[in-house]
Amino acid sequence: MKEKLQKIKERAIAEIEASEGLEKLGEVRNTILGKKGELTAVLKGMKDVPAEDRPKVGQWVNETREAIESVLAQCTRKLEEEAMRLRYESEKIDVTMPAEQPAKGNLHPITQVRNQLTDIFASMGFEIYEGTEIETDYYNFTALNTPQDHPARDMQDTFYLSPEFLLRTQTSAGQIHVMEAKKPPIKIISPGKVFRSDDDATHSPMFTQMEGLVVDKGITLCDLKGMLDEFVKKIFGKSVTMRLRPSYFPFTEPSVEVDVSCFQCGGKGCKLFK
Secondary structure (H helix, E strand, C coil), X not given: CHHHHHHHHHHHHHHHHHCCCHHHHHXXXXXXXXXXXXXXXXXXXXHHCCHHHHHHHHHHHHHHHHHHHHHHXXXXXXXXXXXXXXXXHHHCCCCCCCCCXXXXXXXXXXXXXXXXXXXXXXXXXXEECCCCCEEEHHHHCHHHCCCCCCHHHCCCCCCECXXXXXXXXXXXXHHHHHHHHCCCCEEEEEEEEEECCCCCCCCCCEEEEEEEEEECXXXXXXXXXXXXXXXXXXXXXXXXXXXXXXCCCCCCCCCEEEEECCCCCCCCCCCCCC
C-alpha cells in the first residue's frame, strides 16, 4: 500500500509540474483528488484493510494528499501569476501614444435650427421660456379665450390625458404662465414641442413651434417688423427682403402674414420658389 501511494504521489507531482495551464492543472487535480480520483479510490478501499493497519494506512494517505496539495498550490500560484502577467502585457497602454479621435455625432436639424433661432432672439434681448409639454385645459384653451365649443377642443384635434390635463397644442400656454408670474415689461420667446391629433400626409402629430411675446409701453407694429426683419436677415442672409401682408386671424388684431424674398435668386424668379 505504501509503495502504491508513493507511485500515485510521484506520478501526480510529475503531471502537476508538467501542466502548462490552469485548465490542465484542474484536470490533474480531478484525476488524483477528485471524487473519482485515484487517492479517493484508496480511501474507499480502506474497508478491506485490516483494522490494526488502518491507522498507519490512513496516515500514509493523508501524507500523500498533503504532499500533492502542496505542489498543486505552488504550481497554481505560479500559473496564476503568469496568466496575470500575460494579461497585463496584452492590456498595457502606452500613454505617450496619441489618443484615438472619437466619432462625433451631429445635432438633429430641428435642434440646430432651434438653437440658431434662440441665439438670434436672445441677441435682441429676449428671454427664453420653454414651459411644460403637459398643460391644463385652462392654460391651453380657457385663458387664451378659446370658447368651450371651439373645434380645437375636440378629441379628434387634441391629445387629452384626462378631462383636465392634455398635451399642449400650442406654446401660447407659456404666455399666460409668464404674464401671471412677471410684471411688464415682458420680452420672451417660447420654443418647444406641441402635439395635435393629426395623422394625414401633410401633418405631424408632434412638431416644434416658437413664438414671441412683448408687453411694454410704446410697442407698435413697427417693432414687430423690425425684429422679424433682423431675424430673416440672420437666417437667410442680408440680401433677403421681408414684407408684412395684411391678413385675417380670429385670435390677433391687427393680423399680418410674413413674406420673405428668395435667398437663391433675390426675388428675380427661379425654380426654387417660383
